[in-house]
């Protein structure tokens with residue numbers, strides 16, 4: 338059985354330009370779906386998947402993310418005194434133990450590959466998960482848990498996959514598929530943001546990965562790729578092209594692309610409609626305006 342996946346990297350150093358001007362002052366990861374920041378969804382998924390160590394790759398202006406996971410004694414005492422135990426529980430869920438969390442800085446937004454590489458010294462020689470907060474995935478079993486279970490059987494490098502319509506394929510990393518067994522697809526090669534003509538399939542990489550330290554070595558040797566960035570896809574593709582064990586996992590769940598305005602709005606509406614405290618009134622409101 339492969340080594341246990343205990344660590345997760347959360348790359349949160351991007352500039353979030355699609356949400357300007359808000360992201361001039363607020364990290365994209367702190368934007369809320371109803372009342373919960375995007376980062377909390379990723380954190381819940383990681384914890385429920387058995388992740389024990391959380392590594393955030395941050396950048397200038399992301400200080401509120403560190404505050405978010407910190408204790409807040411004044412607020413906690415206030416809620417205790419008022420007997421608001423439900424709210425207290427919610428704030429405690431947003432707190433991480435000091436020893437389980439680490440922050441590293443990416444000085445320049447040189448791309449996802451570079452962001453992951455910034456955590457190299459904290460990863461050492463263990464396999465690790467990468468979770469992109471932009472992708473909020475609603476599923477019965479957390480997607481990272483689904484992947485870790487598959488990884489425990491087959492090992493290697495693993496990326497989450499979903500079918501994407503042709504007109505959107507050029508926004509994604511796309512795989513050239515080999516043999517498929519159940520939800521697992523062998524990957525022959527990968528290409529970042531291909532044109533429709535170049536695209537080897539409709540299977541695109543979504544923001545969940547399980548990687549081995551070999552990928553760190555590959556990133557160190559990469560030069561800038563698509564959009565002048567160090568691409569994580571290129572580092573994984575190197576392994577696939579060498580014939581290493583690289584697989585895609587077609588997950589069960591509904592993915593919301595919260596990195597785009599329209600995806601974020603759709604996620605807000607969908608999640609609000611599942612919330613017992615507001616759904617009826619919200620539905621009535623939607624019916625009245627549409």
Ligand code: UTP
Pocket residue numbers: 348349350351352353354355356365394443445446447448449451452469470471596
């Ligand atoms: P995106 O491609 O969505 O970039 O990054 P972005 O900067 O967040 O947003 P836009 O495109 O300008 O609106 C995907 C993920 O990779 C992280 C981002 O924080 C996001 O979670 N990332 C990207 C980094 O950590 N560093 C980078 O240099 C680039």
